Amino acid sequence: MNGRPVRVVENLNHALHESMLADSRLYVLGEDIADPYGGAFKATRGLSQANPDRVITTPISENGIVGVAAGLAMAGDAAIVEIMFGDFAGLAFDQLLNFASKSVSMYGRPHPMRLVVRCPSGGSRGYGPTHSQTLLKHFIGIPGLSLFEMSPFHDNRAVLAHMLGLGEPCVFIEDKVLYTRRMAGDGQVDDLFDYGFLGAGDTAPAHVYTEAHGDVDCLIIAPGGMAERALAAMRDLLLRHEISCRLVVPSRLYPVETDALLDAARHAAHVCVVEESTAGGTWGAEVAHVLHERLWGRLRRPVRLVHSADSVIPTAVHLEREILVQADTIVEAVLADLRGEGSPV
Incomplete structure (x- = not known):
């Protein structure tokens, strides 16, 4: 062992x-x-x-x-x-x-x-x-x-x-x-990021950070399957662009666990919700609705939603990568948000 x-x-x-x-x-x-x-x-x-x-x-x-x-x-x-x-x-x-x-x-x-x-x-x-x-x-x-x-x-x-x-x-x-990835353990993701939970119990949303407290440039909210790509984006944003992010990964996606997300969003200048599904009637849109309704007076910009392209998913690996959300997709979305650019139509 x-x-x-x-x-x-x-x-x-x-x-x-x-x-x-x-x-x-x-x-x-x-x-x-x-x-x-x-x-x-x-x-x-x-x-x-x-x-x-x-x-x-x-x-x-x-x-x-x-x-x-x-x-x-x-x-x-x-x-x-x-x-x-x-x-x-x-x-x-x-x-x-x-x-x-x-x-x-x-x-x-x-x-x-x-x-x-x-x-x-x-x-x-x-x-x-x-x-x-x-x-x-x-x-x-x-x-x-x-x-x-x-x-x-x-x-x-x-x-x-x-x-x-x-x-x-x-x-x-x-x-x-x-399935083939390893479970996180002992509160440490890697050499740069630690993690904890936003609440009591093993099903509370996970919270990944470089510093547990204080404000950050962007809060990324993503389900578990996107966590690895979100972490790669956070590393790139921090080391290449000096942009600080935190990541929240809920276990229960719906009904939305409002309180934990609101508390985390209050300490971020921008919020980005990332998911692999195509746009339209999504979990991310539901999260954005919750945050907009409760934090509209202090959010600098609308919550940015990041989805896969409006397309069927190809079998060829190089074409599949173009359709699905990747780490660089998240990086570009966060940079665009901090530049004040609107979401692409």
Whole structure:
């Protein structure tokens, strides 16, 4: 053992094992999740050997998988679903919109629905237009449905336990680029950045900084899959341009954790929200709305939103990079904001 933090997918796998060990009524469902395959990204490796009656490999029917899982949750059990590629969560949209999320409250009394739908998402792996999308924005604003995103700062054991404890359906976005990255540990990201949490508990938003206190030029708010690119941008901005930034990475994306974001934004001259989805009706727009409404009197400029290009995602690596948000995309957005330039139309 060399003491290095485990990879994110290993942490997630441990979280799934511990969740099943802690709750004998928890089921895991999905395509090809049983051993020896253990799922397309190996997050479920070993689960079926340890829990042969509660790990269910299913036919290819996302609508059916989520429907069965929601039925288990309605009956008092708990269920975690793996959608092999998050792009296919659209096939289960009706089950989440019209069954699972509504069942929490539409029967005249609160009805716990312990359901987590895991969605491996995002590009940067050359998988092409239908296997590289981030569909988070399509689930924003559904009453009774909470949205979380995996990050290298948040222990998946705590996040999974928190989601199951909410008693309402949750969608868990897992950016595929994170699976092979290592978890952050001991409050240090690298030689330049440290991190902590904006609040009590392991699911509070993570806070990455060079100095924990005082004002900065720009606050960057980004979900976990964008953290690595945001950190690369922050390093470049500091070392090449002497622009100081902080990064906030929420675990729970919706409903927006307002207080932590407001406190962080009060100490920044500018705010930039970064996400990989295409523009229009996004999580970033919801964050901007919250900040505008509460901080309009002191913000120097409107919150800048950074998205991927309005395009399908190509398979060729060099073309994919042009479409998806990169570290230099963030750098240019922050520089433009500090120059007082408007967002591109």
